[in-house]
Amino acid sequence: MAPVPAPAPGTSSVITLNINGEKHTLPVDHRTTLLDALREHLDLTGSKKGCDQGQCGACTVLLDGRRAVSCLQFAVAAEGREVTTIEGVAEGERLHPVQQAFLDLDGYQCGYCTPGQICSALGVIEEHAAGWPSAATADVRPEAGPPPLSADEIRERMSGNLCRCGAYVSIVEAVARAAGIEAADAHGAAADPGTADRGTETKGAVA
Ligand code: FES
Numbered sequence: 706m707a708p709v710p711a712p713a714p715g716t717s718s719v720i721t722l723n724i725n726g727e728k729h730t731l732p733v734d735h736r737t738t739l740l741d742a743l744r745e746h747l748d749l750t751g752s753k754k755g756c757d758q759g760q761c762g763a764c765t766v767l768l769d770g771r772r773a774v775s776c777l778q779f780a781v782a783a784e785g786r787e788v789t790t791i792e793g794v795a796e797g798e799r800l801h802p803v804q805q806a807f808l809d810l811d812g813y814q815c816g817y818c819t820p821g822q823i824c825s826a827l828g829v830i831e832e833h834a835a836g837w838p839s840a841a842t843a844d845v846r847p848e849a850g851p852p853p854l855s856a857d858e859i860r861e862r863m864s865g866n867l868c869r870c871g872a873y874v875s876i877v878e879a880v881a882r883a884a885g886i887e888a889a890d891a892h893g894a895a896a897d898p899g900t901a902d903r904g905t906e907t908k909g910a911v912a
């Protein structure tokens with residue numbers, strides 16, 4: 706095998722990444738994505754590579770608490786930010802409520818998309834609690850307040866995360882449960898997306 710050529714001067718840097726509360730110092734080529742830095746340099750393989758072009762959400766992590774697809778983020782640009790991957794979601798042996806809900810409600814089949822789904826769900830719950838509207842929000846006036854986190858809202862807010870196993874119904878239920886509500890309409894809405902749960906919003910506050 707031909708030796709890997711040394712990087713040209715000015716094309717690599719030594720960076721320090723703050724991942725799940727731990728600092729990691731590593732040399733990276735400037736073209737290295739955060740996803741590759743996690744998986745190939747730091748052996749944090751929970752974040753998955755699906756499309757490698759920002760389309761599937763399998764690589765979703767949290768950057769300073771907000772969702773980001775790590776395949777479109779350069780590792781050097783993540784320096785100085787707090788990166789949370791699926792490996793940092795649980796508290797020791799205790800699963801995070803979002804993880805537990807996915808487990809309890811079968812929010813997965815093969816599990817490949819699941820780390821990204823869970824990181825995205827964490828972002829969804831935070832964004833909703835902060836009052837952010839989505840494309841599914843009927844009334845976006847500030848005085849209208851946060852919309853109920855209906856199954857429609859969850860589907861829209863999670864729409865950047867694809868699941869080739871089609872576990873969407875259970876994923877919606879899991880996100881709803883983790884948010885402290887019941888998505889009673891999830892099954893019916895999935896069976897008939899054209900009439901998805903209009904007017905049957907789930908009730909309750911987001912934890
Ligand atoms: S691998 Fe990043 S969005 Fe698909």
Ligand code: FES
Nearest residue numbers: 814816868869870
């Ligand atoms: S559980 Fe298999 S891709 Fe989602």
